[in-house]
Amino acid sequence: MQSPPEVLPAAAPVVQSPLEVLPAAAPVVQRPLEALLAARPVVILDGALATELTRRGADLLDPLWSAKTLVEQPGLIRAVHLDYFQAGADVATTATYQATFEGFQRRGMDRDAAAQLMRSAVRLAMEAREEFWAVPANREGRLRPLVAASIGPFGAMLADGSEYRGHYALSDDQLRDFHRPRFEVLARSGADLLAFETIPCLREALIQDGSRNCEGEDIGACASALQPYSLIAAIGMNCTHPEFVESLLRRMREHTGKPLLAYPNSGENYDAAAKVWRGNPHLRSFADQSRSWYDAGARVLGGCCRTTPQDIKAIYATYGVQHLSP
Numbered sequence: 001m002q003s004p005p006e007v008l009p010a011a012a013p014v015v016q017s018p019l020e021v022l023p024a025a026a027p028v029v030q031r032p033l034e035a036l037l038a039a040r041p042v043v044i045l046d047g048a049l050a051t052e053l054t055r056r057g058a059d060l061l062d063p064l065w066s067a068k069t070l071v072e073q074p075g076l077i078r079a080v081h082l083d084y085f086q087a088g089a090d091v092a093t094t095a096t097y098q099a100t101f102e103g104f105q106r107r108g109m110d111r112d113a114a115a116q117l118m119r120s121a122v123r124l125a126m127e128a129r130e131e132f133w134a135v136p137a138n139r140e141g142r143l144r145p146l147v148a149a150s151i152g153p154f155g156a157m158l159a160d161g162s163e164y165r166g167h168y169a170l171s172d173d174q175l176r177d178f179h180r181p182r183f184e185v186l187a188r189s190g191a192d193l194l195a196f197e198t199i200p201c202l203r204e205a206l207i208q209d210g211s212r213n214c215e216g217e218d219i220g221a222c223a224s225a226l227q228p229y230s231l232i233a234a235i236g237m238n239c240t241h242p243e244f245v246e247s248l249l250r251r252m253r254e255h256t257g258k259p260l261l262a263y264p265n266s267g268e269n270y271d272a273a274a275k276v277w278r279g280n281p282h283l284r285s286f287a288d289q290s291r292s293w294y295d296a297g298a299r300v301l302g303g304c305c306r307t308t309p310q311d312i313k314a315i316y317a318t319y320g321v322q323h324l325s326p
């Protein structure tokens, strides 16, 4: 059985302890997501960054998308991260999804400047976390949140919606050459996790880990294939329609023992040509729908495009440790 096309950008592995995979590894290897999962019934991710920036007035009609704001309005990114922590998010995802050497080069930035911007995105999330954590009342019932450095797929750099289609006609070497330099910058950026988001095919997900060509589209097969990689802390799907999430999770659960994550979009569809979201959000509230994702095995929950701090607040109200009966 193949997944419907809407759910192809589905394999979204989260790699923990990014330094562990680099030759110059730091001596201390932590497994921060595992630690959170051991202490919490559900780890709560943040919601949308880019569409939330737009909602607050940022103009992202640009091939750099949310990375444009890194250059122009870094304070706004920091404010959105802070709002998500306050809404209950245990993890902030940085504004690096569409931040690539290629994209910044098109703006006349050299590699050093591009790497600086990527690092600055991680710093903004870390600053927001420290600001949040510095207030004693914020720490009540909470664990110190994590920062996940977002790594978008090759298709995100093309800025034409390719990440929802895949099939880039690139060799494994070309995909690896695209990912490696940014991976190395972000792995050394101080982020706690690397979040590979909206990866449209298993082949690209595997290349992140230095393995070989193994393209496949069935989500169960994707889960099986990612199972052996001990550095992958959790797998699941993002930016898909909420209605597909439960069945995708159930299929993945049959093939993996790894923690499952789900952070779908609001249920609207992205029109890549016009660069706008069309349609209506799913009628049931996000937190309400998330119960079926929890029942299907997901323990890391959040939102992708068009979700807001209100959605995360509702998830926190449902799954925050003080709200969940044993």
Ligand SMILES: [Zn+2]
Pocket (backbone or CB within 6 Å): 238, 239, 265, 304, 305
């Ligand atoms: Zn999204």
